[in-house]
Amino acid sequence: MNSVLEFLNVVRAYVRGVPILDGVTFSVAEGEVVGLLGRNGSGKTTLIHIAMGMLFPQAGSVRVFGSSPNERAVEVKKRIGYVAEEQVLPRTSSIAELIAFHRYLFRRWDDTLEREILDRFGLHTNSKILGLSKGQARAVALLCAVCHRPELLVLDEPAAGLDPAARREFLEVAIQFLNCAGATILYSSHYMNDIERLGSRAVMLDGGKVRLDSTVDRLREEYCLAVVPVHSLPDPDLLKKEPGCLGTRMYYANWHVVFQGSPEQVKARLEQSLGSDGVRCERMNLEDFFVELLGGKQSDDLS
């Protein structure tokens, strides 16, 4: 399958010696839905800005539809829809004016989809952006991003700050759009449930690098959490040396360790190799996985 978006050893720093992205490499295939995960300041938004051509990478390269988003900016952006949390729509414009402007910019404009989104979110075209609620303004941004039927939809924490119902509505429109058009979606969010619902693949950024790149189903099936009492194993280095260990952190009187493998296999392996009692292994959802891997002070480099 063709790569729609390709990052190759992307490096970017705002302050010399403090790289936000330090060799990020991954690609997104056509029709794929990728959730971009990471803690605050991990570089998700920077990476998305680089993909949108709004930031130059200081090293490495970015290809969107096989072209550089900086060199062939207009051509590339015509094929992309973009919604971001911090994106401020022109406050004095009305929805109708914004739609007219986008219709002018994008020759291919889906009137049916426009009508559908307007009805769904209860938007009136003569309303000014200034008078819209946060959820409605985000819906207008989504409308502007999807009605030209982009081949790549980039969403940078688009539903942050919205109530659960508005967030769900927002995602449903995105999913609906995806189903209809088979577009590629790159979606950054802190809401793990949303990523699980929408994303087929999760890419986790940490320390400027891709810490994990896997499908959501695989994450659920192939990784587990081992809870080891501290009193039975005071030294966490022994755990880190175990094969398949991704990260450890202390939680009250237990070590929480993320392992690759099924809970049964990992439990048997730990009991055999460490001889520690009271080890408990369980499956994790995406949020647990995120917290266990990136939460706390422990952060081991997988590379």
Added chain:
Amino acid sequence: MIYQLIKRDYLSWVVVAGLCAAIAVGDWLGYVETILFAILAILLLLNGSGRGRRCTEFAAALPIRGWDFFLARLVSDLTLVWAPLSVILATSPLPSGMTRRDANIFFVEIGAILTLGVFCIQSSHVQQFAPPRWWQTGVVGIVGLAIIYDDEISPRTTLMICVLGSCALLLRILILAPRSMQLAPENPESPKASGTSRWLPGIPWLPVLRALFRPDFVMIFAVLAFTGALGLPFLGAIFAMWSIGGEVWRLRSQNRWLLSEPVARSLLFALIVGARLLSYMAGSFFQPYFRHQPARIAVIDFLIAGYLLLALSVIAELVPGWRHPRWLWLRLLLVATLIATPEIIARLFWSRGIYTRTSPVEKMLNGVLPVGSSLLVAAVGLTLAALAWVVYQLGFRQLDFPQLRSKYR
């Protein structure tokens, strides 16, 4: 595309139209000060953050070339410069000792200097969404000085420098304008440059002072000190109110954190108003040098500015129901009308539109105020204390406006 972008920048066009209308009215009333007002207004508007900005994140994500953003911004800025100057050229009364030809050359020179300023601002950090604020303020300050000391160089030389300079800078923009506008510089900053300044003492109030007095307060200070030095209390008070309005808007929108802190709003208001009053006063000290008038006139001017500022603050704070920012301009318009009315009446009926250096209100106060220097100092001291007390008591009512959206939708 450029037309589409310009069309969407209509707030700028409303401002330009308002400025042109104000100049036309001022000229009709025979105020030569209108010229100064127009130039100061253009400089202040050029220093506004919106003026430097070429695009937003929303616009940058759209399939629009960087060059189109530049052209739209340049057209808008050059209209801001040349439209008011054209109105001045067409309607302004001639300053004393100037022929129409001299006046025309003078205004074209000013236009050329301002145009060079616009290109200077836009030719910096070409790849980014906006030039740095310090650069914008610096250029506007230098342009202001260049206009003041314009007499030192012949018009031909000035025009040649400005035209060649503008062309060179336009070429630079043309060459460097990116295909896609950038959010941050291409190269990382050095850690020292991005860190906080260390020379400032670590006083606990520093965050509050930083929030209220941003780097571009230098520009407000310069304008107020300049109007103070030239003895233009009405102009000074209107500019002060303008900047106070802007500061109040910033407090509501960008520095909301300050309102949630246990800091007395009266104190915030007193700091905002007091700083502007002191800026005007600082300029007043130099009035005897600029206007060759006795120091007493400077004191009178300062008192007028103080009284006006206080009156405007009281009106702006106490007029009920107009607390939404969208009515700010209406409040300011009312305030300007209230101040201007006695002056307009005075000019129409007393001096029949003939320009006099000292305004009727000044003349009136000149007759009323005591002459002795010790009495003057006492009068000024008492007035300042009274002003400070009233302003402090007045507080900051404009900031109390919950349920904005539901009330005004």
